[in-house]
Every structure is written in structure tokens, then in C-alpha cells.
Amino acid sequence: MDWGAIDRYAKSLIKEAGHRIRVSFAGKIQIETKADANDLVTDIDRDIEQFFISRIRRDFPGHRILGEEGFGDDVRSGEGVVWILDPIDGTMNFIHQQRNFAISLGIYADGIGMLGYIYDVMADDFYHAYRGEGAYRNDERLPMLAPVPVEKAIIGVNASWVTPNRYIEHEAIGQLVSDCRGTRSYGSAAIELAHVAAGRLDAYLSMRLAPWDVAGGSVIISEVGAVASNLRGEELDMISKDTFIAARPGLHQTVLDQYIRLKRT
Amino acid sequence: MDWGAIDRYAKSLIKEAGHRIRVSFAGKIQIETKADANDLVTDIDRDIEQFFISRIRRDFPGHRILGEEGFGDDVRSGEGVVWILDPIDGTMNFIHQQRNFAISLGIYADGIGMLGYIYDVMADDFYHAYRGEGAYRNDERLPMLAPVPVEKAIIGVNASWVTPNRYIEHEAIGQLVSDCRGTRSYGSAAIELAHVAAGRLDAYLSMRLAPWDVAGGSVIISEVGAVASNLRGEELDMISKDTFIAARPGLHQTVLDQYIRLKRT
Missing domain, CATH: 3.40.190.80 (D-Maltodextrin-Binding Protein; domain 2)
Structure with missing residues (x-):
């Protein structure tokens, strides 16, 4: 398994999804009512889910996708490669604040977390980690954490x-x-x-x-x-x-x- | 009283203070220990307080400043023009996160709030209001709020x-x-x-x-x-x-x- 290639692919995919979300918001800056806002964000949420699923299925047909009910595959064991994805984590913030939500993705092989990503879309803060290779925020390595009482x-x-x-x-x-x-x-x-x-x-x-x-x-x-x-x-x-x-x-x-x-x- | 001039002055002062904070952080990106971090932020906090006090006293000698104990004037009544200032609101975030803190300033005349400012320094989000003239985020007018249950x-x-x-x-x-x-x-x-x-x-x-x-x-x-x-x-x-x-x-x-x-x- 070429994890370096999967890592580059996943980063690119997540950044494109984030871009799509920001463009969707920017195209609708005049949200007149709360009801309109709800419809808008529900549409965006669905679009982004479909975007991830269609790309992953096309480019990694042997992998499985685990996401919210009714989205992705029916994953009951951790065997093989599983993309565990929340296209928009923090739905309430997404609806009410249009910020403070994130794209969250972990890619697991036989139950072991190999790659991890969190993208705070509106703050443009990108966190990633590759098992055994350290964790990064916007490509700067994060230091090891010391204990605190x-x-x-x-x-x-x-x-x-x-x-x-x-x-x-x-x-x-x-x-x-x-x-x-x-x-x-x-x-x-x-x-x-x-x-x-x-x-x-x-x-x-x-x-x-x-x-x-x-x-x-x-x-x-x-x-x-x-x-x-x-x-x-x-x-x-x-x-x-x-x-x-x-x-x-x-x-x-x-x-x-x-x-x-x-x-x- | 030329509130328009005071408003322009206050905005400029707050933005300069925010810039000073960001430069201070950038100059010390290698904070080795928590103890060092505490010292650094305490120094920045004190510098920013002094910056505000010296400028306001120099340029508005007839105005008073209300801030934390031991900082600013002893203000026991709202008479005259009072600058009510927190140079760094959210001290714990400032220390632990180096983000999610704000410069907060209200300028009051005989107890009436005339001008208000909140500057989320690290997010570069600037909120301001001029009594009767509306509230703004990054110079975009904020809409009136509707009731919610x-x-x-x-x-x-x-x-x-x-x-x-x-x-x-x-x-x-x-x-x-x-x-x-x-x-x-x-x-x-x-x-x-x-x-x-x-x-x-x-x-x-x-x-x-x-x-x-x-x-x-x-x-x-x-x-x-x-x-x-x-x-x-x-x-x-x-x-x-x-x-x-x-x-x-x-x-x-x-x-x-x-x-x-x-x-x-």
C-alpha cells in the first residue's frame, strides 16, 4: 500500500472540499431568513458528502467508507482499508455560525489508524498526521505534549x-x-x-x-x-x-x- | 465632542495594539516550556496595557481610563468621558492557546455607551459600533437580530x-x-x-x-x-x-x- 500517495490524495481531496464549502457560502452571502440558511447548509452538506463518496469510490474501489447512517458503506468490521469520514463535523455550528466546523477523516488499515486529518475550513487550519511520522498543523510539526495536573x-x-x-x-x-x-x-x-x-x-x-x-x-x-x-x-x-x-x-x-x-x- | 475623530483614533490604536501582539508572538515562536510561555504572555500583556494608557493619556488628557485594578484611573462615577478597556480579554486563552482573546474597549460619555470595539486579534476579526449608527464586523454592517425561542x-x-x-x-x-x-x-x-x-x-x-x-x-x-x-x-x-x-x-x-x-x- 502506497500510503504516501494516499496521503497526498486525501489532502488534496479535503482541501478541494473546503474550497467548495467556502465558495458555496460566498455565493449566498445574502441569507435573508434562518429557514433559508437551514436549506442552504443542508444542500451544501449533502453536496460535500456526495463529492467525497464519488471520488473515493472512483479512485479507491477496494476501500470502504464509514460515515453517518445512510451514507457510505455498511462497515461492521475494521478489515481492509476504511475511510472514516465526517464531511462536516459540528453541524450545529455549520448551520448557526457558518464557522467552527471541520472536515474530519481517518484512514484505517485493519483497524489501525494510518492517516488522520482535521480541516477547520473557515479558519483555514489544516491538521494532519501519518502514523509514526508525527502530527502537523499547516505543515508545521506539533511538539510532543508534556503532562499537566x-x-x-x-x-x-x-x-x-x-x-x-x-x-x-x-x-x-x-x-x-x-x-x-x-x-x-x-x-x-x-x-x-x-x-x-x-x-x-x-x-x-x-x-x-x-x-x-x-x-x-x-x-x-x-x-x-x-x-x-x-x-x-x-x-x-x-x-x-x-x-x-x-x-x-x-x-x-x-x-x-x-x-x-x-x-x- | 468630535465622536467621529475619537472613533477613527480608537480603531487605529486598537489595530496597532493587535499588530504589536502578533509581532511579539511571531518573534518568539520557539517557546520551549510552559513557564517561558507564561513569562512571555505576561510581558506582552503589560506592554499592551502601557501602550494604551500612555497613548490615551497623551492624546485625550481630559478623559479617564477604567481597567483592571491597579491599571488606569480610580473611576467611581461615570461622569465625563471614560475609556473602559480590557487590553487582553480572555487571559487564560491568551496564555494557553495564544488565540481566542480580544481587545475590548467601550467609550462612554456620562455613563452612555457611545463607541464599542472588540478585536479578536489572531482571527483578525474587528467589530465596532457607534451609538445609533449600527454595528459592523470588518466594516460590514451586521443585521438586526430576530427573536428565537x-x-x-x-x-x-x-x-x-x-x-x-x-x-x-x-x-x-x-x-x-x-x-x-x-x-x-x-x-x-x-x-x-x-x-x-x-x-x-x-x-x-x-x-x-x-x-x-x-x-x-x-x-x-x-x-x-x-x-x-x-x-x-x-x-x-x-x-x-x-x-x-x-x-x-x-x-x-x-x-x-x-x-x-x-x-x-
Whole structure:
């Protein structure tokens, strides 16, 4: 498998998709009503999905595509080469803000993440990683992450996980929110993982994410020494939805040990 | 008073300050350790404060400056012209992320907000407003905001206000978090107010903010029809620290009526 060639292809594909999104927005700068805005972004979302699927199927007919329900292939095992794709991660931001969304792609071989990409389209921030070759932001290599204690950590966690929910004991997460230096929430798992990779967030956690939300980011963060798992501390299978945490080394285990109490196992 | 001239001066001053910050970062791209990074940003912060103070005092000797403790004048009344300034709003982002911070400035005459500025330095997003003349992002006029119901609103609220705290009954805020469409937290009041002005957040609330955090943003959001007050619904005095909410028309009152239960009055 010529991973260098696949890497060059994937970068080019993602950048073209980002360009198409920006052109679509620019062509419709006069969005009169919220209803119009919703239609516009739904159209763009569908176009970009189709763009990715048609290109990947044409140029890599032996590969499979894992994406949101009804899009891509029915992938129930990690065998072979699988492109795990979210054409627009952060849909709510895409609709309401027309920014702070990202294209997220991980390319996995027999379940192993080989290539990872996160493209924050409107900020034009491109993150990529090639297994064992390091992670990059706009072609500058990202440094390895050092450990930080909880009390110096900035953690990506949405306020909704601090309210009563069926996944996790919210009081324990409230204690984490109190103990850490601060929390942020950006509304896109891919962008939060990019922030972890770049050292801007020290951890990110969520109670329910799909493989396509985190496949690209997981490859990227592991190249800078961060650790990703589900909230039971198990490796992600990249097939089913699951809980999620990514964090600097050390902090990952501390959060799991001291602050995570799952309601269902 | 020639407000047009003051407006041109303030814009130029803020842009020069932003340029100085970016140059300082660029000159130190090799930050080896976190401790070095802290020193660097503390130095930049102090330099930028001094830059603003020396220029405003030199060119507007009759005006007063209200900023963080120990910086600017001792302003106990809103009389005359007061420059209410936060040279770097979002200090934690400034230190940890070297982005997502803003220069915030409001210029008030006898307590009335005449001019407002928010400059997201690293994104190069400049918001300004001139009382009665509308609000602008990068010189494009921002449209007036229409009402939205809670269930369609994206609300800027930090997870820490959903944990037990001494200002507000956190269960009620938790209910707001559950009832709205989604929440975000960016770690800079100025940037969150810029998002409210641009329609990207429908409301933003915090339990404790200083006048310099919100003076610029309050002028800007009122020009697009949003409403700012403390959490008792009272007008902000721009002298003392207080609770804070800014929201689209209608949503402001709904949140106050249905979700805010203050512990101290």
C-alpha cells in the first residue's frame, strides 16, 4: 500500500472540499431568513458528502467508507482499508455560525489508524498526521505534549454533561469542572481534538460520539503523545458509537480514575 | 465632542495594539516550556496595557481610563468621558492557546455607551459600533437580530455555572442547558459578545464580570437589537463587577423569568 500517495490524495481531496464549502457560502452571502440558511447548509452538506463518496469510490474501489447512517458503506468490521469520514463535523455550528466546523477523516488499515486529518475550513487550519511520522498543523510539526495536573488543565467538556444525564454521574463531572483551571466547549469534536493536539486544550471528553467524529483526530493526537479511549479506558473500536476521552498523558488516567463514574457498563 | 475623530483614533490604536501582539508572538515562536510561555504572555500583556494608557493619556488628557485594578484611573462615577478597556480579554486563552482573546474597549460619555470595539486579534476579526449608527464586523454592517425561542437557542454559558456556586441556583441553569438547543463556551466575554452580535450565539451569560469585560460589547450588541443587563434585569452601571446576560430580544426576558434564581440580591 502506497500510503504516501494516499496521503497526498486525501489532502488534496479535503482541501478541494473546503474550497467548495467556502465558495458555496460566498455565493449566498445574502441569507435573508434562518429557514433559508437551514436549506442552504443542508444542500451544501449533502453536496460535500456526495463529492467525497464519488471520488473515493472512483479512485479507491477496494476501500470502504464509514460515515453517518445512510451514507457510505455498511462497515461492521475494521478489515481492509476504511475511510472514516465526517464531511462536516459540528453541524450545529455549520448551520448557526457558518464557522467552527471541520472536515474530519481517518484512514484505517485493519483497524489501525494510518492517516488522520482535521480541516477547520473557515479558519483555514489544516491538521494532519501519518502514523509514526508525527502530527502537523499547516505543515508545521506539533511538539510532543508534556503532562499537566488537573488543577492546571483546560478541559473541553460541554455543560450538558454536568446536568443529569443517562450516561454518567454528573456530580463527578461537576467536581472535575470545579477542580480544573477552566473548561471550554466549541461544539465540534474534530475541532476540540485539534485543540488537544496543539496543546490548547489539555483534555476533551464526551459521552456519545461516533467513529467518524474522532477517527481523524485520534490518529493526530496519538502522534503528539496524547491518549484516546472510551470512558472505561478501553481502546476505541472505530465501528460503534461510544463514550470518549482524549487527554495529555497522565491526565487521561487521572480523569478516568477520579472523575468518571459511568451509569451503564 | 468630535465622536467621529475619537472613533477613527480608537480603531487605529486598537489595530496597532493587535499588530504589536502578533509581532511579539511571531518573534518568539520557539517557546520551549510552559513557564517561558507564561513569562512571555505576561510581558506582552503589560506592554499592551502601557501602550494604551500612555497613548490615551497623551492624546485625550481630559478623559479617564477604567481597567483592571491597579491599571488606569480610580473611576467611581461615570461622569465625563471614560475609556473602559480590557487590553487582553480572555487571559487564560491568551496564555494557553495564544488565540481566542480580544481587545475590548467601550467609550462612554456620562455613563452612555457611545463607541464599542472588540478585536479578536489572531482571527483578525474587528467589530465596532457607534451609538445609533449600527454595528459592523470588518466594516460590514451586521443585521438586526430576530427573536428565537429557548429551544432553538445556542447559549454561551460555562460549565462551571452548572456546578454548585455561590451566585446562582445551578439546577435552574442546568434546566436552561437541557432546554436550549446547545451550549458553547469560548473563555472570553468579549468574543462571546461578538458572537451574540453576529448571531452566532443567541445569548451569553456569566455570574461575575467586570465593566471592562463587557463595555465594548454592550455598545455593539445594542446596535443589533440585543439586550444586556445584570441577572436581576437591571441596566449595567459600568462601574462595579456584576452578573451579566446579553441575549436576543425576547430571549433575554425569558431566560431571566424562567431560569435565573440568584442566591444573593
